[in-house]
Amino acid sequence: MEKEKNEQELQWLHHQPERLIEAYQPVIEIIVSSFFKKGFFNSKDKMDLVQEINLQLLESKIEKIKAHFNNSVKLRTYFSKVVYNTCLEIARKNPPKSPDDPGNILSNTPDNYRNPMQELALKEETLRLHGCLLALPKSRLKATLCLKAIAKIPFDQQDIQFLQSPKTEPEILSIKENLFANYSHLQLKEVFGLIADLYKKIEGKSTEGDSLRKWTNQLLDRFIYIMNGNPPHAAYSRETMKTLLQYYFAEYG
């Protein structure tokens, strides 16, 4: 079904590009909306922008898609990237006056009341954070442990299941005893020391708690860079990022 749809869309690309653009109107609208939600183009009308993109596609970009698209992904994916880049080009000319304070949707108590719009915004933010971690398959496991540690979020069995072996038994036991329940009373130095001991065993090389903590802060800064966007539309700090991590791990585990 999905394959047939893609085939049909490819036919349109080559023979009826205006029909392809029509079929992809919902895609264009979703992408434009995502920019509006981030505070871009506030002075513009959403549908004006959709039409501006339609025109750019018709005038030149569809031809470029035809020339460069090589079937390595779905046409819809490639098209989305082109539309996203087009929006970004326009956004860069009109960056938001002041980036959004994520404090509007975040609070230190997860039960704090939010209206449906704020709930939706929070959902989208956690999805982006999920993307940040998902995109790092090689370090995801370590990143999950370290990000939980920096935000002092209790670990669970899922976090350590692939690290358990007879060799790592004492370190795992120590983590279970100390980090599976609330550990806000512990110093970060102690927390990272426990994780470093585990990785020392796994990787067979010297890993210090301090360097692991430094690596985690760098990772956190990278996630802040990604979440804030370029041009920036949000103003995450390490503290607000830690709060978002709490929501994220509550939802995604």
Place this chain on the structure above:
Amino acid sequence: MNTFDNHNHLGTEFITRYAEAMLSGKLDNLPNTVLDHVESCEMCHAEIVELFSILSQIETQSQSVSGDGGKSRIINLKPIYRLALVAAVTALAIFFYFRDNPNLQHQSVQEIAADTSSAANDNTLEIAEENTSQKPAPNTGNPLPDQENPPISNEPEQDQLYAANFSPSDDYEALIGTTVRSAAVTDIAPKAGSHFNRQEIITFSWDLEKSDLFYVTILNNREEIIIRQEINGSEFSTSKLTTPGLYYWKLENDAEILYVGKILIDQ
């Protein structure tokens, strides 16, 4: 296509492949050099996350977007865009015409433009249905519309207008059925997605623990407010929704949106 662009970052092919692989859980299929680059490059990492987020939203919303009963989508264009679009479509058609019929290059541009203008001879540009008369012609590659069967719908103009009224608003679709934790709304009627006919009196009702002053707002699919009413009870009736289309309704108090629903007025 090269893996890396001139600046030693991932090119579009691998950015799109990466985001698509994240969605399908097939990152393992990507080359190691690509995975390693993303681990070490925050710019490519950021680009991939943005595309992943967009593709996830498209996937989530595709059901509601395609749930307009397979009706033709029509884009109503503002006058300035209509003119520009007519010009663009005409130019595009001329381009294809000459490209695919090189032996016809002696024909004047004006003659071709006159032929092709039928592709944009209306204020709306429609996605034709499967029975469209405009056939894909891969061999001749001639996308020029057939003069006798232009790709404009044969439906009456009124029906075309109504079709546009059913195109969902992605902002509101995402909120359908949402209620807030602080004030649980129960026994909501009509159910989201209920159908009514044009003459019907529609009653919106709800149950809330504490009574309050509410506002019921009914909007069309273009998010334009049709009715806004202050209510002191737990229901509201109207017979004013006489134009077929998709409508959203929301229940609010002074501080917050309590519920968002949708109804359809059939043609």
